[in-house]
Amino acid sequence: MPVDEAISTVSPLTRYDWPALLQQLDERGFAVFPGILDHFSCDALATLYPHETAFRSQVIMARHGFGQGEYRYFSYPLPAIVQQLRQQLYPLLVPLANHWATRLRLPQHFPAEHQHFITQCHQAGQCRPTPLLLRYGQGDYNCLHQDLYGEQVFPLQLAVLLSEPEEDFQGGEFVLTEQRPRMQSRAQVVRLNKSDGVVFAVSARPVKGSRGDYRVLQRHGVSEVTAGRRFTLGIIFHDAA
Template sequence: MTIHSISTKRATRSAEARVAAQDWGALVGDLNSYGCAVMPALLSPEECAEIAALYPHEEHFRSHVVMARHGFGKGEYRYFRYPLPDLIGGLRTALYPRLAGVANDWNERMGVAQRYPADHATFLQLCHENFQTRPTPLLLQYGPGDFNCLHQDLYGDLAFPLQVAILLSQPGEDFTGGEFVLTEQRPRMQSRAEVVPLRRGDAVIFAVHNRPVQGTKDHYRVNLRHGVSRLRSGKRHTVGIIFHDAK
């Protein structure tokens, strides 16, 4: 069975079940403490292979970006077109409500007025009213020597403050190097780096831009960027789930 032979309804139910099975108390605790959290085995090895195999087929994608042409690093990625593959769309829908509560709590602690609706369809409607209509989930491909510079995926005025990346390849077998890296730029302090170990099928939730940190008197915000270290050998595929659409 391929990813496209699963009905949208079945894929959504499957996504909701596997998202609900995660330890959300621990995940939210890690997000609040470190700005990232790992969901183990969100996808099966077979699902990882099926998604990675979509990469050469242009009919699934709206655009193709070669990073070196834009100074983003080395490697390439493709943005999916609508309709998204059922499993990716289902995960995007199922993950959003779990993360909207975290996003609203963070904004309240940072004194940011923006609040996010409880369901993803309503949030996407807000994006589209803001002329952000292009889908942002993407499939990334790295080869030897490739890397992704530290960056933030904002894409427009309305940006959801958390996103998810799922590793589709097996470290040590399919590739070496290529670690997911997150950095925090703290006011009047040196930056902190976080290297997140992942296995095939694991997903990392992470802050896109800012997150709150408790200071001596009140919360303050830190600025985050994410990237991928240099691939030493092999090939690495990742799917990124970004919850806001782009202009």
């Protein structure tokens, strides 16, 4: 059976307490979605990694100074579960994305449906799919970065941990930093178990201050994996130039 067919469908995302999660995203720039995929799907996605025909390109992180480890960008059509997750999560995040754009005084208005946003990306020359699988072994890590691939930027993205901490790997913590104007950067470790997703700001988000909103810049990365193997699914909503 092709691996894609072995992967079950996404459970409805409406099962989450969206008002609470959106509030957390707004206030802290990230929110954890426990068990966003089932373990079977996590394993099926991780085993896709060696299937080269599923991917459009591979990046060996050390060659670019991105860290150590590697990742592969899926090609279109995406595996069904990745496509579903991207398409179903997007509209739930659009109200916050538009609220942030207004507060950051950006002209961007995100359409309600992901397909319409993808059409905008393609019209802007960003035609290549960005969802990816990342693979880390012992000693690997992912330097702090922002997943920006052109002028079209959806301000939130998802990462799903496909491996079990302490069982499949040691170390390898998901790290977020935020840089506030005229202040030193603050770091946050996000504790994830296998199948948990974290939605976080790609780059800029507004934070309420005493004199109105100011702009905070976030970056994300992964600390060193000290043993074992760690896989992640990354879902970025804009496409790449």
